[in-house]
Amino acid sequence: MNNVNLNKMRLKRLKNNGTPELKLNQLQLAMKKQIEDNIQENKYVFEKTNCPICEKDNSEKLGEKDRYGLYYSTVICKDCGLIYTNPRMTQSSYNQFYNEEYRKLYGGTEKANEEFFSRQQAKGERIYNFITSNSLISTKDLFVMEVGCGAGGILYFFRSKGSIIKGIDLGEEYINYGREKYNLDLEAGTLENLLLKRKPDLIIYSHVMEHILDLENELKLIRKYSHDNTIVYIEVPGVKEIHKNYMMNILLYFQNAHVYHFTLTTLINLMSKNGYKFLKGNEFLMSTFQLNDLESKNNFINDYNSAISYIDRIEKRRKLYPFTSIGLKRNSLKIILQVVDFLGLRKFMRTLKTILLNLLF
Ligand SMILES: [Zn+2]
Incomplete structure (x- = not known):
């Protein structure tokens, strides 16, 4: 080694x-x-x-x-x-x-708490806006399933917009929190042994796909639960936004729980190989897919040159990060939060943090 x-x-x-x-x-x-x-x-x-x-x-x-x-x-x-x-x-x-x-x-807590839940809710709103902009889908009476739902904050937001929801996760502590406190329909387990009365219209994977070793098996299961119009939403940490989200430092991005590191192109390649067509997405990385017609061809694009030149570029400019516009914005945000914290306005700070993070992403 x-x-x-x-x-x-x-x-x-x-x-x-x-x-x-x-x-x-x-x-x-x-x-x-x-x-x-x-x-x-x-x-x-x-x-x-x-x-x-x-x-x-x-x-x-x-x-x-x-x-x-x-x-x-x-x-x-x-x-x-x-x-x-x-x-x-x-x-x-x-x-x-x-x-x-x-x-x-990873510095997390064993138990779910309100701060974690409200962060998930804010994420739910971001995903909701992404899904509904350009009228991709209407969330009224929509059946939304999330795999790896944690305490269910994302689903809580969709339910508040009229969707029927179902969440599964392996972590029972988190599941119980959402079930008991918010009466959410969450279940401990995996897709493998899930029983559903109907197929979901929207399937959400938020920061889950990069942890799954056997992607082919997972996508086979997703296909089993998809109808022709089911939208599969996949969010992963995008390689090509390391300059925005990881202080331009690829080493901060690499964490041992992640086995895959996607760009939008490589994620589209994976999905297209497994029978899904790309609907829309960005390099953050947020993306949506739908079952492909059997006859349609794979549009396979080799992203090697583009990914390598991106990595070389951020590696060269890494030390300049504090002086870039994103670096300056992030650092001043940090200072504001420290001052607020110093003044003892912790609860206010949490709300402010959620609002500011929403604005930034
Ligand atoms: Zn390859």
């Missing part, structure tokens, strides 16, 4: 030296150590994979660590431009990681 030829790695500063890019607290450091021990003792096992889109093994190495300083090998496929983690942890290793270290390492 440590014998990578650095000359062959595109981003040399991403060498596997254990140094985190983020400032980690005591709990995060303990989790990092636990993961490193598990890797050392072969409790966490890695497997090699081919590109899940073009199925080839023709890739270039980007880096070998993530923002926590954990071993994390990322490559870009030369034949289609998909960036993926390879080798990656096996599913059973990931299951253990999600149970034991994930939330603590």
